[in-house]
Amino acid sequence: MQRIIQINIAKQVIPIEEDAYLLLKDYINSLERQFDGEEGKEEIIQDIESRIAELFSIKLSSGAPSIDQADVQKVTETLGHASDFIDTTIPNGRDKYVPGPYKPTDRKQQQQSSYTGSSAKQERRLFRNPYDKMVGGVCSGVAYYFDIDPTIVRLICAFMLLSGVGLIAYLVAWAVIPMARSREELDGYVFDSKNPMDIHTMARNMGAELHDLKNRAEAMSQELRDFFRKK
């Protein structure tokens, strides 16, 4: 996932990926440090920004939707790093500035915060859990939702089944609670409100799951048979 922002560079509005923007900012900052104290610093930076804008415009006019990290890297390589700008016409040369290496940790943090910022605050929803299920994943899903041990939920469920009402309640829950399609969805990272359950998908899902259940029942009875044969 990448956020695309718009920047104004040398009076050009350029769409650029956030990562790429940070990289570009680092680069321009390193140039500013390089030319610090030099007469005409502002102008030099402006001219370089103008060239960057020109190179980006060329890239965008070739059909690219936005500027990415690779584009920025290419541009900085073309222009050269701040430390390469040491001018020999100035006697004694100025102190060599070694550009701060591209800081992956900072960027990662930023990326992470933007990720969590946009999606992790979604409320967790109740799903049946396909990654840990005995019958329909209902008990496991409920357990996951409340963050408790699924065995406890299963035991409660089993007692309810004995009373007769439990069976109907379980079947209703099975039919009504959607199956999580991914672990992220189970954790509430994906919120898909456009896709409500309709009777067709419900029926289709039930068919597939019943088939799956049959296979697991067969496997279980095989296990039980083996268990008693050994005795």
Place this chain on the structure above:
Amino acid sequence: MVDNTESQMRKGLLELCILGIIQKHGEAYPSDILEQLKKQKLVVLEGTLYPLLTRLKNAEVLTYRWEESVSGPPRKYYALTKNGLKIYAQLRNTWDELSSAVNHLTNTI
């Protein structure tokens, strides 16, 4: 070692080349100059051009005017000042002397 010497030579002559390109075309904007330099495999790094142009402008060797561009940011067109023309002629003269001296000294025959 050889790399360093070569790059020093290029850097030293960059100023003369830039002035030469501008003089030849009457005026030129940085990307034009870069293209000309690249054609002759003389470019060091694009970034080195801009501080040089600004210094030459501040030293009143060069002057510039803005021109809007259809496809990108506005362009700075550089031209030689009167003073610049004089300096270029002087540098060019020095170069001619130097190159013939160097050729003379390094040629075996």
